[in-house]
Amino acid sequence: MSANEKKSTHGSCPLPFNHSDVIRLSHGAGGQMTSNLIRDVILRHFGNPILDKLGDSAELHVQNRRLAFTTDSFVVNPLFFPGGNIGDLAVNGTVNDLAVSGARALYLSIGFIIEEGLAVGEFDTIVETMQRAAGAAGVTIVTGDTKVVDHGKGDKIFINTSGIGVFDHDFILDPRHVEPSDVVIVSGPIGNHGIAVLSKREGFSFGTDVVSDTAPLGGLTEALLRACGNRLRVMRDPTRGGIAASLNEFAERAQVEIELDETSLPIDPPVAGACELLGIDPLHVANEGKLVVIVAAELAEEALAALRELEIGREACVIGRVGGKRAPGRVVLRTLLGVRRVVDPPVGEQLPRIC
Numbered sequence: 483m484s485a486n487e488k489k490s491t492h493g494s495c496p497l498p499f500n501h502s503d504v505i506r507l508s509h510g511a512g513g514q515m516t517s518n519l520i521r522d523v524i525l526r527h528f529g530n531p532i533l534d535k536l537g538d539s540a541e542l543h544v545q546n547r548r549l550a551f552t553t554d555s556f557v558v559n560p561l562f563f564p565g566g567n568i569g570d571l572a573v574n575g576t577v578n579d580l581a582v583s584g585a586r587a588l589y590l591s592i593g594f595i596i597e598e599g600l601a602v603g604e605f606d607t608i609v610e611t612m613q614r615a616a617g618a619a620g621v622t623i624v625t626g627d628t629k630v631v632d633h634g635k636g637d638k639i640f641i642n643t644s645g646i647g648v649f650d651h652d653f654i655l656d657p658r659h660v661e662p663s664d665v666v667i668v669s670g671p672i673g674n675h676g677i678a679v680l681s682k683r684e685g686f687s688f689g690t691d692v693v694s695d696t697a698p699l700g701g702l703t704e705a706l707l708r709a710c711g712n713r714l715r716v717m718r719d720p721t722r723g724g725i726a727a728s729l730n731e732f733a734e735r736a737q738v739e740i741e742l743d744e745t746s747l748p749i750d751p752p753v754a755g756a757c758e759l760l761g762i763d764p765l766h767v768a769n770e771g772k773l774v775v776i777v778a779a780e781l782a783e784e785a786l787a788a789l790r791e792l793e794i795g796r797e798a799c800v801i802g803r804v805g806g807k808r809a810p811g812r813v814v815l816r817t818l819l820g821v822r823r824v825v826d827p828p829v830g831e832q833l834p835r836i837c
Contacts, residue, residue, distance in 0.1 A: 505519075507834050508829065510722070510834075511722060511723060511828055511829075511834075512721065512722025512723030512727050512768075512828065513722075513723045513727055513766075513827045513828035513829050514826075514827050514828070514829045515829060516722070516723075517827075520536070537583055538552060538578075538579040538580075538582050538583050538718065538719070539551060539552035539579050539580050539583035539585060539645075539647070540552065541583070541649075547648065547649075548585075548648070548649035549585075549646060549647070549648055549649070550580050550583050550584075550585035550645075550646070550647040550648070550649065551644070551645070551646055551647075552576060552579040552580055552583070552644065552645050553576070553642065553643070553644040553645075554572070554575050554576050554579060554642070554643055554644075555640060555641070555642045555643075556568055556571055556572040556575065556640065556641045556642075556643070556837060557637065557640050557835055557837075558571060558679060558835055558836060558837055559637060559679075559683060559835040560679070560682055560683055561604065561608070561638055561639065562604075562682075563678050563679045563682040563683075563694055564678045564681070564682060564691050564692065564693045564694060565674075565675075565678055565693035565694030565695070565696060566611075566694045566696040566770075567607070567608055567611055568608060568639065568641060569607075569608035569609065569610075569611035569612040569615065569641070570611045570612065570614070570615035570696055571694075571696050571770060571837065572592070572612065572641040572642075572643045573590065573612050573615035573616050573619060573621075573643065573698075574615055574619065574696050574697060574698050574699075574770060574771065575643070575696075575719075575721065575770060575837065576590060576643040576644065576645040577590075577619040577621060577645060577698045577699070577700060578698065578699045578700075578719040578770075578771075579645070579719065580645050580646075580647035580700075581647075581698070581699045581700045581702075581703040581704075581717075581719075582655075582699065582703060582717040582718050582719050582773065583647075583655065583717075584649060584651065584653060584655045584703065584707060584717070585647030585648060585649050586647050586648055586649075586650055586700065586704070587619060587620070587621045587645055587646075587647040587700060588621060588622070588645075588646055588647050588648060589621060589622055589623075589624045589645065589646045590616060590621050590622070590623045590624070590643055590644065590645045590646075591623070591624065591625045591626050591627075591643065591644045591645075592612065592623055592625075592626035592627075592641065592642070592643055593626055593627045593628075593629075593641065593642035593643070593644075594626070594627070594628045594629065594639060594640075594641055595629050595630075595631060595636060595639065595640040595641075595642075596628065596629070596630045596631070596636070596638075596639050597630075597631055597632075597633060597634075597635065597636035597637065597638050597639065598630055598631065598632055598633040599633045599638075600638050600639055604638075605639070608639065608641075615698070618698055619698035619700060620698075620700065621645070651707060651711075653707065653711060653712045653714065654712075655714065655715065655716050655717060656715075656716060656735075657715070657716045657731060657732040657735035657736050657776075658735050658736055659715045659716065659736070660715045660716060660732055660735075660736035660738055660776050660804055661715070661736075661738075661778070661804065662738060662804050662805060662806045662807070663779045663803065663804060664715060664776050664777060664778055664779060664803070664804040665776070665777060665778075665779050665782045665800050665802070665803050665804070666729065666740060666742065666774065666775070666776055666800065666801050666802040666803065666804070667773075667774070667775045667776075667777060667782070667785055667786065667789070667798060667799065667800055667801065668725065668747075668748065668772060668773065668774050668775075668798065668799065668801050669699075669702055669772050669773040669774075669775070669789050669794070669795045669797075669798045670695070670748060670771075670772055670794070670795060670796075670797040670798060671695075671748045671749055671750045671753065671772075671797060672720070672724065672725055672747065672748060672749060672753075672764055672765070672767065672769055672772060673724070673749060673750075673753040673757065673764040673767035673769065674692055674693060674694060674695040674750065674753055674769065675694040675695050675696060675767075675768050675769050675770040675771070675836065675837070676724070676767035676768040676769070676833045676836050677692045677752070677753050677756045677757070677767060678691075678692045678693055678694040679694065679833070679835075679836040679837075680756075680760075680833050680836065681756070683835075686756070688752040688755055688756045688759075690752050692750070692752050692753055692756065694770060694771075695769055695770055695771035695772055696770040696771050697770070697771030697794055698771075699719060699771065699772075699773055699794075701792050701794070702773055702788075702789055702792060702794060702795050703717060703773070705788040705789065705791065705792060705795075706773075706775060706777075706785055706788055706789065708788065709781070709784045709785055709787070709788035710777050710778070710781045710784060710785055710788075713777060713778035713780070713781045714775070714777050714778075714781075714785070715776040715777060715778070716732060716775070716776050717773055717774070717775050718731075718732075718773070718774050719769065719770070719771075719772065719773060719774075720768070720769050720772060720774050721768050721769060721770060721837050722768055722837060723766060723768070723827060723828045724764070724765055724766045724767045724768055724769065724828070725765045725766075725769075725774055726763065726765040726766050726813065726825050726826070726827055726828060727766075727827050727828060728774050729742075729774065729802075729813045729825070730811075730813050730825070730826070730827040731827075732776060733810070733811050733812060733813050734811040736804075737807060737810035737811060738804050738805065738806065738807055738810060738811075739804070739805040739806065739807070739808060739809040739810065739811075739812050739813070739814065740802060740803075740804055740805065740812075740813045740814070741802050741803055741804075741805050741813075741814050741815075741816060741822070742765075742801055742802035742813065742814070742815045742816065742825065743801060743802055743815075743816050744815055744816060744817045744818050745818060746799060746800060746801045746802070747764070747765075747801055748797055748799055748801075749764050753767075762833070763825075765815075765825055766828045767833065768833070768836050768837050770837060771794065773789075773795075776804065779803075782800060785798075786798050786799070786800070812824060813825040813826075
């Protein structure tokens with residue numbers, strides 16, 4: 483380990499190094515270091531044609547049916563935050579990974595790792611919230627597991643959720659289908675979840691409560707599929723790494739440039755103020771109830787209308803367009819001053835433990 487790397491271990495959120503012999507918080511941020519870890523370690527050992535697609539869900543073919551299968555783990559701190567808690571976050575996060583893959587979520591498994599000393603009342607509240615969230619998303623919790631670890635060996639509770647869904651159509655959503663002139667749409671204001679968790683954890687006040695956007699997205703994705711069919715290129719729920727991570731993935735996979743318009747970005751004033759105060763790019767902040775979508779330009783209005791028919795998507799808007807291939811794999815933002823700046827994927831973990 484270099485001297486610089488040794489120095490970085492003293493903070494709670496160490497500086498990122500792409501060449502490191504230890505796992506750092508930045509490896510879990512959903513940005514470049516996460517991609518490196520997946521490529522250099524996980525895919526090197528586990529790589530196969532299904533996993534190599536690196537979608538939000540794996541697409542499986544079983545007896546002439548297309549199934550979607552996904553899994554996720556949740557380690558949010560604090561457990562309870564404005565707008566939700568770790569329980570509905572876990573359910574919605576997994577349901578949404580199925581939904582943005584184009585599948586209809588059906589069943590979930592739940593795995594609890596509980597630290598000795600967690601109040602039974604808190605656990606009961608979390609489980610009750612999970613059941614309500616599952617009901618709202620139209621899924622059934624059918625299996626699970628519970629483990630308890632010694633006090634001091636966990637952080638109150640970690641939750642793993644896995645989900646199974648079915649495809650009710652023959653459309654294939656893939657970033658490689660993105661084409662020049664396509665439009666980028668987001669279903670509503672961005673950055674609320676990350677700032678809500680951070681404000682609760684650190685005791686920040688931004689003049690008004692920032693509330694997490696955690697919610698199931700199945701209604702929105704089904705509406706988009708009906709409205710756009712195979713002209714819907716790709717969907718993501720931009721969680722870790724935010725909008726920037728999702729769009730950089732799209733640009734890299736499609737080998738196109740994506741240009742965003744800063745004047746079109748929907749950001750609630752308290753979130754914008756918090757990001758400015760903390761020096762955080764809102765495009766890097768996690769969301770838990772938003773869609774980012776790329777669709778053929780001629781169907782942009784149909785896509786917006788489909789999203790806006792539902793309360794959760796009433797603030798949907800176009801935030802950018804897909805350019806040509808002069809700068810393949812790059813995302814840029816045209817600022818209020820008309821200047822273009824590159825929007826890199828996040829490297830370090832700016833807001834640890836938010837999902």
